[in-house]
Amino acid sequence: MRTPALSGRRFFRLADAGVPDWSVRRQAASCFRKETAVDRDTFIRTLASEGFPEPVLVTREPGHMDEHSHPFEAKALIVAGEITIRSGGAARVYRAGEVFHLPAHVPHVEDYGPQGVQYLAGRKG
Helix, strand or coil: CCCCCCCCCCCCHHHHHCHHHHHHHHHHHHHHCCCCCCCCCHHHHHHHHCCCHHHCCEEECEEEEEEEEEEEEEEEEEHHHHHEEECCCEEEEEEEECEEEECCCCCCEEEEEEEEEEEEEEECC
16 A cells, blocks of 8 residues: 655655554554643553553663664653654653653654653553
8 A cells, every 4th residue: 555645755664564654654643642641550550451561660861762663552651851752753742740652663763851761661562
């Protein structure tokens, strides 16, 4: 299936993963959905109710991670610092108390704030 072009460019190419390009673009937009800020215990209960295993605490120093994707769905609560996630031509900054949701196989770039970032991540799939 051919992906419609925007300004003559394709967004993603995930044929090897068996995921149509249009599907990934739609999923990429979901990581920019504003989710209600929650406390740690509520977040952990919500993950469990959505079928995520026990979350892990991730700490990243200030810096950058080049474009990549994950074979799993991720949902994370920012505990400290900030992270900017760029995907599909859009960017969103997440700070303490905010939640991001990133579907599996969505190419994205991560930038960690001046103090780095610490987040509680649930991963499934």
